[in-house]
Amino acid sequence: MTRPELRELPAVDAVLREPVVQQWAEQLAPSLLTEIVRQVVQEERQRLLAGESREERDPESGAAGSRLPKLAAIVSHRAQEWAAPSLAPVINATGIVLHTNLGRARLSRPAQAAVQAVAAGYSNLEFDLATGERGDRYTHVTRLLTFLTGAEDALVVNNNAGAVLLAIACLARDRGVVVSRGELVEIGGSFRVPEVMEQSGARLIETGTTNKTYLADYARAITEDTALLLKVHPSNFRIIGFTHQPSRQELVGLGREKGIPVMEDLGSGLLLDLQPAGYPAEPLVSEVVAAGVEVVTFSGDKLLGGPQAGIIVGRRVHLARMKRHPLLRALRIDKLTLAALEATLRAYLEPASVWQQIPTLQRLTVAADELQEQARSLVAALPAQFGAPVAVQADHSQVGGGSMPGFSIPTWVVAIKPGRHSAQRWAEQLRRQSPPVICRIQEEQVLLDMRTVLPEELPNLARALTRAEERLTEERTG
């Protein structure tokens, strides 16, 4: 502390009194604002001690002073970061419809309204309005789920990973679960079938090989101790070429013969056939239930198009056990999610309008012409002086969320051609806009895919592009 420079360090109080700092006093707690100032002053002290930052001596007095506005400006910037929400909407221009990092499915308008209504006040979450007695939160969606899937009973938890954990813990704790080696997958980095099995207290019995597993392999793996035959949707990867897996019916037949239930983790829970819209065949939840699979789990926020949730449908006897299991309490779904899920499922009661109502389904099936039109109107909304070459071109989008890997959907994009600024610099600048725009970079071009951008987002997107271009130009010239 003996260095002369330290005498130039402004006092915490002095920084606090600066008008640019005081402007935050209404939004942030005094103790927080003081703490920010303390940190900033402390960091400056470290820099001074390290011999950096000797600049900015006031030329007139030759003494301290100019350090004060600099530190006040840093404090103001940090205060602004504190005052702004961290979790906030972005424009998804990646063309990945179910982008896990961007929150997967958009909610439908009825689902948004249902969340709002339940969030604002009390609800009959666990209250039976008919009897006036304690009710059960799961009943709000049971009827819808059993109708839509044909299953006897249904249950919902926090997410599909939780659904699998609960189901296995309940049905196979301390016993064996037979899984094909071709289905021992890792999904999204943290969901690995062998590890989930371990957590649920069951023993994994691997059978077959990575590419070929026959019914006889399952039969051979079954012992006295086997509690479950588990099928797992490989989701984000595919084994192609020389492959074999027994059909669902064959596996169910074997299970019945041996008195062992079959469970299937479907990943994306598809309730409607997407093949007429040009998508590859995927098992529908109702088909899996009809095939005799006794427990089926899937996500609420993948192809179903609802909130994050794990849905379990199947035989009443198994679900009754899950409803009594202590893990259910730990994996409990909250009222906001339930509200969104119920409204999402309700949309499926009207098959004619569901394709328009559920944003995920709407964006997966929107006509290419419409996307081309959107791309053209985005380009038309850019100012005449927009300083980068842009083009409307055909490209391909992805489903995402581990659904239909490798399958690409024809789309239309607005491409910003490489010019004075690299694609990386563009992407970075677009992320800094409000709302931030997340784009796709391909062959050094910035692509804005219209499949994941709604028409009402186009004005904001045009504004973000315009401002990003201005900023890039300023940085270059200034």
Ligand SMILES: *Cc1c(COP(=O)(O)O)cnc(C)c1O
């Ligand atoms: C996505 C997926 C999961 C994990 O589901 P979350 O809802 O993200 O927890 C589990 N299994 C399969 C097969 C999946 O595709």
